[in-house]
Amino acid sequence: xxxxxxxxxxxxxxxxxxxxxxxxxxxWRVSPKGKLPSVQQAxxxxxxxxxxxxxxxxxxxxxxxxxxxxxxxxxxYPVLDGERKHEVLAIKSSRVTxxxxxxxxxxxxxxxxxxxxxxYNSRLVTIKNNKLFDTFFGIYTQHAANCTITGNELxxxxxxxxxxxxxxxxxxxxxxxxxxxxxxxHRDGIYFEFVTNSLIEKNYSAGNVRYGLHFMFSHDDKYVxxxxxxxxxxxxxxxxxxxxxxxxxxxxxxxxxxxxxxxxEISDSRMEHNRFLKNTVGIFMEGTSxxxxxxxxxxxxxxxxxxxxxxxxxEIVGNNFRGNTFDVGTNGSLVLNTFNGNYWDKYEGYDxxxxxxxxxxxxxxxxxxxxxxxNPATMMLFRxxxxxxxxxxxxIIPGATPENLKDERPQxxxxxx
Amino acid sequence: MIIATSVTKKFGRLTALENVxxxxxxxxxxxxxxxxxxxxxxxxxxxxxxxVPDSGFITFNQxxxxxxxxxxxxxxxxxxxxxxxxxxxIAQVLDMMKDIRREQKAxxxxxxxxxxxxxxxxxxxxxxLSGGTRQKVSAAIAFLFNPDMLILDxxxxxxxxxxTEILKEKIRKEKHKGKLxxxxxxxxxxxxxIITEVMxxxxxxxxxxxxxxxxxxxxxEKGLSRAIASIMKANAQ
Amino acid sequence: MKKIIxxxxxxxxxxxxxxxxxxxxxxxxxxxxxxxxxxxxxVLSLLNVVLIIVPLISIIFSTIYVYNxxxxxxxxxxxxxxxxxxxxSIFTGLASSxxxxxxxxxxxxxxxxxxxxxxxxxxxxxLLITVIFTxxxxxxxxxxxxxxxxxxxxxxxxxxxxxxxxxxxxxxLFQFMDYPLxxxxxxxxxxxxxxxxxxxxxxxxxxxxxxxxxxxxxxxxFGSGQGMIIALLIMALWIILPLWFSVRRxxxxxx
Numbered sequence: 082x083x084x085x086x087x088x089x090x091x092x093x094x095x096x097x098x099x100x101x102x103x104x105x106x107x108x109w110r111v112s113p114k115g116k117l118p119s120v121q122q123a124x125x126x127x128x129x130x131x132x133x134x135x136x137x138x139x140x141x142x143x144x145x146x147x148x149x150x151x152x153x154x155x156x157x158y159p160v161l162d163g164e165r166k167h168e169v170l171a172i173k174s175s176r177v178t179x180x181x182x183x184x185x186x187x188x189x190x191x192x193x194x195x196x197x198x199x200x201y202n203s204r205l206v207t208i209k210n211n212k213l214f215d216t217f218f219g220i221y222t223q224h225a226a227n228c229t230i231t232g233n234e235l236x237x238x239x240x241x242x243x244x245x246x247x248x249x250x251x252x253x254x255x256x257x258x259x260x261x262x263x264x265x266x267h268r269d270g271i272y273f274e275f276v277t278n279s280l281i282e283k284n285y286s287a288g289n290v291r292y293g294l295h296f297m298f299s300h301d302d303k304y305v306x307x308x309x310x311x312x313x314x315x316x317x318x319x320x321x322x323x324x325x326x327x328x329x330x331x332x333x334x335x336x337x338x339x340x341x342x343x344x345x346e347i348s349d350s351r352m353e354h355n356r357f358l359k360n361t362v363g364i365f366m367e368g369t370s371x372x373x374x375x376x377x378x379x380x381x382x383x384x385x386x387x388x389x390x391x392x393x394x395x396e397i398v399g400n401n402f403r404g405n406t407f408d409v410g411t412n413g414s415l416v417l418n419t420f421n422g423n424y425w426d427k428y429e430g431y432d433x434x435x436x437x438x439x440x441x442x443x444x445x446x447x448x449x450x451x452x453x454x455x456n457p458a459t460m461m462l463f464r465x466x467x468x469x470x471x472x473x474x475x476x477i478i479p480g481a482t483p484e485n486l487k488d489e490r491p492q493x494x495x496x497x498x
Numbered sequence: 499m500i501i502a503t504s505v506t507k508k509f510g511r512l513t514a515l516e517n518v519x520x521x522x523x524x525x526x527x528x529x530x531x532x533x534x535x536x537x538x539x540x541x542x543x544x545x546x547x548x549x550v551p552d553s554g555f556i557t558f559n560q561x562x563x564x565x566x567x568x569x570x571x572x573x574x575x576x577x578x579x580x581x582x583x584x585x586x587x588i589a590q591v592l593d594m595m596k597d598i599r600r601e602q603k604a605x606x607x608x609x610x611x612x613x614x615x616x617x618x619x620x621x622x623x624x625x626x627l628s629g630g631t632r633q634k635v636s637a638a639i640a641f642l643f644n645p646d647m648l649i650l651d652x653x654x655x656x657x658x659x660x661x662t663e664i665l666k667e668k669i670r671k672e673k674h675k676g677k678l679x680x681x682x683x684x685x686x687x688x689x690x691x692i693i694t695e696v697m698x699x700x701x702x703x704x705x706x707x708x709x710x711x712x713x714x715x716x717x718x719e720k721g722l723s724r725a726i727a728s729i730m731k732a733n734a735q
Numbered sequence: 736m737k738k739i740i741x742x743x744x745x746x747x748x749x750x751x752x753x754x755x756x757x758x759x760x761x762x763x764x765x766x767x768x769x770x771x772x773x774x775x776x777x778v779l780s781l782l783n784v785v786l787i788i789v790p791l792i793s794i795i796f797s798t799i800y801v802y803n804x805x806x807x808x809x810x811x812x813x814x815x816x817x818x819x820x821x822x823x824s825i826f827t828g829l830a831s832s833x834x835x836x837x838x839x840x841x842x843x844x845x846x847x848x849x850x851x852x853x854x855x856x857x858x859x860x861x862l863l864i865t866v867i868f869t870x871x872x873x874x875x876x877x878x879x880x881x882x883x884x885x886x887x888x889x890x891x892x893x894x895x896x897x898x899x900x901x902x903x904x905x906x907x908l909f910q911f912m913d914y915p916l917x918x919x920x921x922x923x924x925x926x927x928x929x930x931x932x933x934x935x936x937x938x939x940x941x942x943x944x945x946x947x948x949x950x951x952x953x954x955x956x957f958g959s960g961q962g963m964i965i966a967l968l969i970m971a972l973w974i975i976l977p978l979w980f981s982v983r984r985x986x987x988x989x990x
Contacts, residue, residue, distance in 0.1 A: 337954065404776070452905075458916040459908050460953065461924055464779070465933060466787055467901040509989075546813045549989040571815035581806035585749055597738050598814055 112136035120153075120161070121145050135159045135182070146171045147179075155181035158212060163187040168195045169216070175204040179211060187216040194246070196221035197235075200228060208233060219248040219267060222257070229258040237266040239290045242313075247272040248289065251279070259284060269295040270312065277301055285310070292317045293334075296324070304329060315340040315360060324350040332358045340365045341382065347372060354498070357382055363405070366392045375399050378498065384410045384450070393417035401495045402426060408445035409486070412454050416486040420445065424492040429476075432493045443491035446482045448475035499524050499647065499678050505544055505554035507537075514540040515551070516702040522680065524646070527673045529689045530682040531726055532699035538682045539578060541699070542649055545680075546575055571599060574645035578652045578682075580636035584625035588616060588635055591624065592642070599643055610638040613664045629656045637665055647678040654688050666692065686723035698726070700733065736820040739811065743828025746807075747800065753836055756792055760784070760840025768848040778849055778857060778940065781841065785861045786933050789837060790868045791893050797829050797872030798889040802882040809990050822873070822985045826978060830869045834862050856939040860932040867928045867973045868893075874981040877988070900927045917952040925966075928973040935966055 109123045109131060117123050121142050123133045129149040137157040144167045147153070151174075159182060163169040166188045170179065184197040197216035200206050202224040210232040213219045219235040222228055230249060239245030248264035250272045251257055257279040263286075264270040270286030270293045273279070281304035286293035293309030294316045296302070301323040308330040309316050315334035318324060324347060331341035341360035344350075346368040355377045357363035363382040364374070372395040379385035385405040386397070390413025397418065402408050403426045422438070430439035449468045452459050462468050475482060500522045507515040515537045522528055530538050543549040545556060547563050547570065555562050558569040582591050596606070611617065614634040619627075627635070633656050640648060650669070654662045669692055673679055683689055697707045710722065719725040747753055763784055771777040801808075804825070811821050841861055845854040875888045904923055908916060924930045938957050956962040 404773075456908055456912050458920050459905060461920045461930070461934065462901050462905060463933075464782060464937060465901045465930065466783070466897050467905070469783075470898075543990070548809070548812050550987055567817045568815055570813065573813075575813045577809075577813070581809055583746060583804065583807040583810075585746065594738075594742055595814070598811070598816060 106130040106132060108132045108134060110134050110136065111140075113138035113140070124148070124151060124153075127151055143167045144169065144171055147174055147177050149174050150176035152178045153180065153182070154178075155183070155211075157181075158183040160185060163195075163197070163216075165189065168197075168199055170198045172198065172200045172203060172206055175206065177203065178207040178209070180207075180209050181211065183212045183214065184216060185214040187218070189217045189244070191244075194218055194221060194250075196246075196250070199223075200225045204228070207231075213237075218246040218250050219264070221250045221252075222254050223252045225251070225254040225257070227256045228254070229260070230262060231258065231260040233262045235262065235264045235267065239266050239268055242268055242291050245290055247295070248286070251276045255279070258282075263287075265289060269293075270309070271295070273297065273299040273302065275299060279303070280305070282306060284308075287311055289313065293331075294318075296321055300324075303327070308332065309334070309341075311335075312339075314338055315342060317343040317345070318347055319343070319345040320347075322348045322350065326350070326352045326355060328354045330356045330358065331360055331363070332356075334360045336361060343367075344369045344372070351375075352377060356380070357385065362387050362410075365389075366395070368392065370394050372396070373398070376496065376498075377401075378403070379408075380404055383407065387411070387454075388416075388418060389413070390415060395419070396421070398422055399496060400424070401498075402445070403495065407447060407450040407453075410450045410454050411446055411483060411486065414483045416483045418486075420486065420488040422490045422492060423488055424495045425488065426495075428491045428493075430491065437493050439491040439493055442487040442489045444476070444479060444482055444487045446486050447472050448481055451482055500545065500556065500558050502541075502544070502556045503554050505541070505551045505556060507540055507544065507549060507551050513702045515544065517554070518699075518702075518704045519554075520697060520704060520707055522678055524678050525676045526695050527669075527679040527693045528681070528695045528697055529686075529693040529722070530680060530697045530699065531686070532705075533730070536699040537702040538699055539651060540702075542575075542651055542680070542682070545649065546570065546573065571643070572646040574640035574643060574648045576633075576636045576640035576648075576650045576653055578655070580632040582624040582632070582635070585623060587621050587623050588627075589620040591635065592620075592639070595639055595642065605644065607641050607644045608638075610634075610641050610664070610668055613668070614638060614661060630658060630661070633657055634661060637668075641668060641672070645677075648672060648680070650679070650681045652683055653681060654683060654685060662688065686726055687721075690722045693722070696722070696726075698729065705729075705733075736824050739816070739821060739824035740828045740831075742807075743804075743825055744832055746804070747828060747832040752796060753832060756796070756833075757836040757840045760788075760837065761844070764841050764844035768844055774848045775853070775940065778845075778853055781845070781857065782933070782936060785841065785857060785864065785936075786929055787897055789841075789861055789864055790896060790929060793833050793865045793868035794872045794875070794889045794893050795886065796833065797869045798876050798885050799882075800829060801825065801873060801876040802885055812990050818986050819982055822982050826869065826873055829873075830866045833865045833869060837861050837865050853936070853939045857936050860936050863970045863974075864928060864932050867970065867977075870974050870977040870981070874977040874984075877981050877984040896927055896929045901930065904930075920953060921956055925969045928970060931966055931970060935963070 109117060109127055111117045111120050111123045111133060119142060120135055120140055124147055127133060132152040132154060135155045137159050139160040139162055141162045141164055161169050161182055161184045163186050165186045169184045169187050187197050188195040196218035197213040198208055198220045200222040204226045206228040208220055208230045213233065213235045215237055220230055235248045245268040247269040248267040248271060249259055249262060253275040255277050257276060259271060259281045261283045265288040267289045268291045270289045271281060272295045274297045276299040279302045284307045287310040290313045292314055293312035296318040298320050300321050303325040306328040310332045312334055316331060334341050340362045341357040342364045344364060344366045348370045350372050352374045353376050357379045359381045361383045363379045363385045365387045367389045368391045370393045374397045376399045378401045381404040384407045385402050387410040395418040397420045400423045402423060408425060408427060425443050425445060428439055428443045430441040432439055449472050502518055502520045505515055505518045518541060532538050540549055544551050561569060563569055616634060616638060637653060653665055669679060681689060693710060695709050696713050698705045713725050717725040717728050719728055764781060767780045768774060768777040812818060842858045845858050871892060872889055875892055876885045878888055879885050924934055934957060957966060
């Protein structure tokens with residue numbers, strides 16, 4: 082106890098220092114017609130801890146570089162314009178806050194990562210309530226830690242994957258907070274590579290040409306209550322472990338190669354209370370192991386889940402499967418995953434003992450989905466009379482579908498959320 | 499008016515018509531006679547274009563009937579067994595026929611409709627009619643459009659004596675108007691005083707075609723039935 | 736020709752089966768849309784009706800009608816009427832009455848509950864399939880004079896188009912699994928109007944992506960305007976060819 086109270090004592094001292102510092106800090110005003118018409122000039126003049134207030138106006142200053150801890154505050158969204166040539170705002174110091182700017186027209190390049198706002202090797206940077214328009218990369222962090230990116234709106238004009246870049250791009254960063262941003266018109270909405278211990282929360286990522294969220298080699302991250310809507314290929318989470326996904330919505334990711342969520346080489350992760358709505362494939366799983374997929378809703382997808390034979394020891398429990406064309410598709414006959422106690426709207430069994438659980442197991446893989454998986458050309462016969470006859474007969478006398486892919490305790494009623 | 503040249507028709511192995519050539523002219527009244535299955539009806543159907551000959555051709559007013567269908571507006575046809583849409587009433591059938599053949603503006607000849615008193619049963623459906631009544635309807639339709647040529651296949655079969663007389667009277671009347679009339683009948687006594695020529699068919703072949711006088715002369719018989727009977731007897735031997 | 740069409744239609748309208756068919760479709764369509772809260776699910780249920788029941792009724796009714804109106808045909812053939820126009824009139828009368836029945840039974844509910852591209856496509860395909868199977872029925876009835884045999888042929892043809900053909904396709908697909916079959920698939924789908932109709936409806940049902948997920952070529956072809964036009968032309972051929980052959984046979988037929 083004694084050691085803890087000592088710790089608190091030091092913390093209080095530190096806080097007092099931090100709070101009193103800004104009080105001594107100076108405030109610089111930048112406005113197009115004022116004494117200080119240049120943001121860069123103000124930054125150069127300011128001392129660490131100062132505040133720079135930027136009035137409404139258009140500032141074309143090539144690249145503005147922040148090299149000391151400052152608070153940059155825009156009034157009525159002053160425009161920082163990169164004239165389609167430059168990186169607009171480069172943050173090369175820790176403890177910088179950027180708020181209330183409109184950053185637009187960054188340069189485009191096929192060999193440089195040009196961004197609207199870029200954070201280099203810094204900590205405790207906050208980027209909040211900015212608007213980014215027509216930028217190549219939107220907000221880019223490298224070797225950053227404990228940064229907060231919140232309440233920003235990013236909108237660009239990506240058409241193809243080749244000529245576009247990501248909205249929020251984090252590379253080799255740690256403990257990031259990405260909260261409440263809106264991202265559209267980029268290649269990937271949010272891109273994580275080698276990012277750990279971070280939280281992605283309440284973002285809205287829609288209409289990006291590739292993925293709404295793209296995750297690579299990023300362990301122990303958590304993403305919560307985000308919405309991914311109508312992106313080119315949905316959300317991809319790859320080569321990571323310890324990922325937690327809660328309460329996200331994956332919606333209307335339709336297209337030949339689109340998924341709600343692509344899980345590739347993921348292990349020891351958790352998915353709860355997510356909603357998959359009208360995706361070509363709700364979850365596509367490949368090389369995924371020890372995942373717990375619990376209490377999610379799969380509604381009106383082409384396939385609710387496609388579980389490749391390379392997946393093992395996953396548990397799919399207590400989910401609702403409603404209105405999907407195919408509930409589960411798989412490419413192998415060996416199944417090492419557990420389906421248990423889910424609700425399947427296609428279940429035709431009975432519940433004689435009235436315990437809410439069906440008395441006969443449900444087989445979520447239909448014969449035709451197996452056929453279509455092995456031989457895609459048979460999609461031509463989709464919903465034909467013959468196919469429905471085949472499926473019905475397979476239901477009565479199972480033969481071709483995987484023996485142990487079944488839900489032993491299918492629920493009679495959907496779970497209420 | 500109508501010329502058939504080497505008309506041949508086979509139904510599978512059965513030869514219904516073999517090399518039949520014949521010329522019929524306006525004002526003639528021809529009896530087409532022969533035993534059952536001799537090809538009479540097939541020949542008539544060929545004339546009407548209902549059966550297409552395998553070889554040979556038929557012309558009507560110098561027009562090959564294969565490429566023509568309008569010539570049928572000059573023909574009134576009374577089939578052996580009148581078959582009509584079962585659900586239609588007599589009135590509807592008559593109206594339909596009038597409707598279909600409306601292009602000719604010639605006045606309609608409704609004498610037979612009156613004479614057979616069809617007016618009273620106009621609203622009866624075809625399926626409820628007796629064989630005789632159907633024959634009356636067929637006859638009425640055949641004469642209705644005042645055609646230049648009449649083809650009557652067994653016209654008196656199934657008719658009561660009174661109606662037979664009415665029909666014969668009508669045929670006579672048309673004959674005097676100079677129309678070409680082609681009749682087949684088994685009841686030869688019916689034909690005696692109507693016809694001017696006789697065509698005799700057997701086994702799909704036309705055995706002879708001559709005038710009634712000539713026939714009587716050749717056989718030395720007075721009546722048509724006797725003349726034909728003697729020919730049949732001769733053939734049988 | 737118009738007059739004969741008029742008599743054919745009047746004759747069919749007197750037929751109770753036609754009224755029954757209309758009511759049957761209407762009851763199915765209304766109950767499907769009434770019970771399912773979600774109209775797109777209703778469309779899926781109706782899909783089977785359009786692809787199975789509509790061809791069946793169209794082909795059987797037309798065949799029976801042709802055999803039953805032998806008298807009518809015989810009567811008219813001896814009259815100054817072109818055989819070709821007589822036959823075309825029978826076809827037109829049959830096709831338009833069956834289409835009317837389909838339109839009232841299925842089309843109106845579709846227009847009320849799903850007034851979008853899906854509904855219109857389904858309506859269009861239903862009408863096309865009706866006309867196609869009427870044409871096929873006319874051809875089938877030209878093969879034999881025997882009514883029982885003729886109906887038998889019709890049922891076989893229906894069976895072939897709704898089931899056997901797909902079975903053969905599935906068999907071929909697995910026999911030649913190692914070859915790229917996507918292009919062949921498009922050609923195969925042309926060989927069966929029921930399959931073609933089903934694919935065109937499904938593509939409107941947002942399942943295009945699902946098809947694309949497995950075979951992109953298929954979606955690209957039928958998804959494009961050009962492919963759509965080709966598909967519709969093929970459907971038209973499915974009307975014209977059987978009709979043309981049946982007209983030729985009828986022109987030579989002995990009555």
